[in-house]
Amino acid sequence: MTDRDRLLSGRTAVVTGGARGLGKAIAEELAARGADVALLGLEGDALARIATGLPTASRSWVVDITDDDAMAHVAQDVHRLMGPVSIVVANSGVAEVGPFLDSDPDSWRRVVEINLIGSAVTARSFLPYLLDTRGHYLQVASIASIGSMPMMSAYCASKAGVESFTHSLRAEMAHSGVTVGIAYLNWIDTDMIRDADRYRVMRKVRSLMPRPARAISSAEHVARRVVTSVERRASSVYVPGWLRSSQLVRGVLPGAITQLSRRKLTDSRYAATGLLGAGGRAARRATDRDGGSTAGPR
Numbered sequence: 001m002t003d004r005d006r007l008l009s010g011r012t013a014v015v016t017g018g019a020r021g022l023g024k025a026i027a028e029e030l031a032a033r034g035a036d037v038a039l040l041g042l043e044g045d046a047l048a049r050i051a052t053g054l055p056t057a058s059r060s061w062v063v064d065i066t067d068d069d070a071m072a073h074v075a076q077d078v079h080r081l082m083g084p085v086s087i088v089v090a091n092s093g094v095a096e097v098g099p100f101l102d103s104d105p106d107s108w109r110r111v112v113e114i115n116l117i118g119s120a121v122t123a124r125s126f127l128p129y130l131l132d133t134r135g136h137y138l139q140v141a142s143i144a145s146i147g148s149m150p151m152m153s154a155y156c157a158s159k160a161g162v163e164s165f166t167h168s169l170r171a172e173m174a175h176s177g178v179t180v181g182i183a184y185l186n187w188i189d190t191d192m193i194r195d196a197d198r199y200r201v202m203r204k205v206r207s208l209m210p211r212p213a214r215a216i217s218s219a220e221h222v223a224r225r226v227v228t229s230v231e232r233r234a235s236s237v238y239v240p241g242w243l244r245s246s247q248l249v250r251g252v253l254p255g256a257i258t259q260l261s262r263r264k265l266t267d268s269r270y271a272a273t274g275l276l277g278a279g280g281r282a283a284r285r286a287t288d289r290d291g292g293s294t295a296g297p298r
Helices: 003-008 021-032 044-053 068-082 105-133 153-173 191-196 200-207 219-231 241-249 253-264 277-290
Strands: 012-016 036-041 059-062 085-090 136-140 179-185 236-239
Touching: 003 219, 012 021, 012 068, 012 105, 021 036, 021 044, 021 085, 021 219, 036 044, 036 068, 044 059, 059 068, 068 085, 068 105, 085 105, 085 219, 105 136, 105 153, 136 153, 136 219, 153 179, 179 219, 179 241, 219 236, 236 241
Parallel strands: 012 036, 012 085, 036 059, 085 136, 136 179, 179 236
Antiparallel strands: none
């Protein structure tokens, strides 16, 4: 057993949106380093298969992460069945791309509810347990937290909110021994991105970005970097690493993006994508079934 393995061995980690994509890869990487993993999301069969296949004593829960009461009960169950929670990775997220004026109000609201409100509910549900273990909370954010793009208003608004929430929470928890980190991530090879590439509007949005910012990383590579940041209790992790430098110019990004959009985004005939990826489809199904807002895996 290596020193790295011992850091997480026997600890309990919670991962939201664990059914596929980045959440699945993070769960697998945590388990490979010795952690028992509680997987949360909407896709019960997929979550159960992943939990069963992990090499540690892992379990899964089907839950809407925007539901305060349901999440509180899940947190109690995780603590009762798996022991003290040391790590929480708030990963669940969905996206929609398209002109704001043509967007469906319910879909637009749902993106914000899942990405921002769901993250806050996750933190509220598990922080009491992290206080006991002096654990680590990691919030998955995005390049969209730093520089907003046109036709991604709900996603960018939610991820900017997630960034501010995380910084506020870190300062609030600083005296307690609970550490709070944020992951700034670019495009990842997941269902959500593969789904998005089928849409003309998404291809157009990506074409507006500098070439390095269009690159897609594998979920496994990103998961390794993310889990290493958890081991180090890092305040931030950037994947790819060059994203860190974008913090130096974020003050000029809105003007630069506006100028670029004025020149290149001249065709307004773009259709909205609706909620993207398997997480988006699971969210739609749960909303249709329950008549409420839902959250699912990225």
